Amino acid sequence: MKAARAGTKAKAGTEAKTGTTAKAATTATKAKAATNAKTGTESKAAATTAKGATTAKAAAPRKAPKAESHLAMVRRARRINRELAEIYPYAHPELDFRNPFELLVATVLSAQTTDLRVNQTTPALFAAYPTPEDMAAAVPEEMEEIIRPTGFFRAKTKSLLGLSAALRDEFGGEVPGRLEDLVKLPGVGRKTANVVLGNAFGVPGITVDTHFGRLVRRWKWTDEEDPVKVEAVVAGIFPKSEWTMLSHRVVFHGRRICHARKPACGACPIAPLCPSYGEGETDPEKARKLLKYEMGGHPGQRLSPPADYPGKPAPALGAG
Secondary structure, X not given: XXXXXXXXXXXXXXXXXXXXXXXXXXXXXXXXXHHHHHHHHHHHHHHHHHHHHHHXXXXXXOOOOOOOOHHHHHHHHHHHHHHXXXXXXXXXOOOOOOOHXXXXXXXXXXXXXXXXHHHHHHHHHHHHOOOHHHHHOOOHHHHHHHHHHXXXXXXXXXXXXXXXXXXXXXXXXXXXXXXXXXXXOOOOOHHHHHHHHHHHOOOOOOOOOHHHHHHHHHOOOOOOOOHHHHHHHHHXXXXXXXXXXXXXXXXXXXXXXXXXXXXXXXXXXXXXXXXXXXXXXXOHHHHHOOOOHHXXXXXXXXXXXXXXXXXXXXXXXXXX
């Protein structure tokens, strides 16, 4: 009996010990699982953080290209001018004229129309009114009919009558050779005055028309829109001796290659110097089809071009 009880106690002790051991093992297993879970969570969090960092790094914007210094821009602008001089060695004013008065009148008429249309209109106008005195005495309605093809003919007639009378009464029938005098004439602004001074009197001037303003902004010489401010900026980039011919070269390029709506980028000789390359057609074959005037094998703007002009004379009014 004693022995049986002792055996029972021993068995119970063994079972208790075994239970304790099993319980301890279970606790250890749970602890290990908790540790693994925690480690897994931390690993997952770390991975998520790393992934987020990678995504953020990938999404970070690229560094902007280094801004061009003013000196670098000036050097590039002067190189463009040199290259344009080689491309257009025959650049010239595209209005037909034989004296300062004819150039002044033609320039006033060129507003809101082409030089070609002006050149087709002025032969009849100057045949009827060859001098300021003749033009000042014109019958408005008769002059309007002559210059009608240039558009805005009533306003232009008023300007021509006014400037002709001023030339007759204030300047002895002669076109003055000073900017401050020219801009006082009816219908004559700074652009017109610089055209006359540069091409009839040899006085350097920068002519900021729509072509000139568009190109210097494309070339990042300035972002100014006001013509007077554009003139001032460009005048600071080039020596005075270059002003008049620079104006012709830029306008030539704007009319023939660097068009307003669709520049012929793929056929542009100065494309490597242009920060706006790609705004127009870049395919060389397609770009060549966009070229105008002598670059595209067609007549230019003048009925009487200079002797060294490589293109054909433009047709007279009504001739095509």
